[in-house]
Amino acid sequence: MGQVPSMPPVRRTGFISILLAFLCALPLVAGAAADPGFEKWKKEFRKTAMKEGITAETFDRAFKGIDSPDQWVLDKASYQPEFKAPAWQYFDNRITKYAVKRGRAKKQELKPWLDKIQKQSGVNPNILLAIWSMESSFGAILDNQTVMRSVIRSLATLAYADPKRKKFGRSQLLAALKILQSGDIDESHLTGSWAGAMGHTQFIPTSYQAYAVDMDGDGKRDIWNSVPDALATAANLLKKNGWRSGETWGYEVTIPERKLPAGKLKISEWEKLGVKRVNGKQFPRPNDIAELKVPAGRKGPAFLMLKNFFVIKRYNNSDRYAAAVGILADQIGGASPLTKDWKRPFTKLDQDEVIELQTKLKEKGFYDGEIDGKAGGGTRKAILKFEEEAGVELQGFPSKEVLELLRKQ
Incomplete structure (x- = not known):
């Protein structure tokens, strides 16, 4: 992932106005009208x-x-929205250093409850912590009255x-x-x-x-105020939809250059076609049925998805969602980041650098959103404004190139 080749500056006011609206058109809260x-x-x-x-x-x-x-x-x-967020943006904003750190801290803090929930449901606690992070940022969103x-x-x-x-x-x-x-x-x-x-x-x-569960035994199934109830409820959904205890959700794999079949095959059949685990280890259950998924195309990470991946999709019927839950869960559990990174048209920032980027954009009057280390539509809108004023190519990417330019000004 190197720098994007330089191109002549783009200065098109109409274009930028439309693109900004597409990126971050936030609906206004209208006052109640008599009806x-x-x-x-x-x-x-x-x-x-x-x-x-x-x-x-x-x-x-x-x-x-x-x-x-x-x-x-x-x-x-x-x-x-006028366009679907690229894979790198979806995963970068959900599998963050902060999410992994918070997930590991919550795992220690809630260990007795998580052990009880796992015994009751068979669901890996790391999966529940990843869902909690994805759904409400470990409950932080519940305080947002907007x-x-x-x-x-x-x-x-x-x-x-x-x-x-x-x-x-x-x-x-x-x-x-x-x-x-x-x-x-x-x-x-x-x-x-x-x-x-x-x-x-x-x-x-x-x-x-x-699916609601009264895990803490207070007589109420309170997923708003009781974290044990909320996590047990998520576990109950997964259990009742066929979660396989002790099994993973999928494997990161390498794939050959030739075309591979669509659909589900036994892992042993995928192996014969040249699909291998990235870490070189053997698949523990060659007879498991798996489906090959490449969320960002063949040049990005590839996975063999197992039964539990499709169970996660019963929570949210999205391949990206289920993959992000699985990847984040693995990292909360101590796994390293993916071997193959998402394909990006720019040089990636880590989360601390995104925070620095947002801070500098805010200081210069381009950004009025939350400084959270997540480069969503608001951040990309601010980058486009900055790029337009700086007279450089309009891209809107949270890149090292943009951060370096901000640092120099």
């Missing part, structure tokens, strides 16, 4: 809820003070005003009302994402109903 239609919908939905066993007291308590949809939720629901809203209002907004998610909103809202009625959580703490994902491990209400 008589919402009140009418609420009265009708109250009848539906009562037919489903929700008491009038529960419904009225849940909706107290909610007299309009949340425009912020609708903005989030309708926002469609993104954690009333689950009742968010789901009511989707059920009332979002044609694409109306059915989802109704079913999840009914489930949320049942959670409230059960006494596991009160209405003031029933918070979640714009789509109703709740707690440390971000469960939607119906998944909560199916």
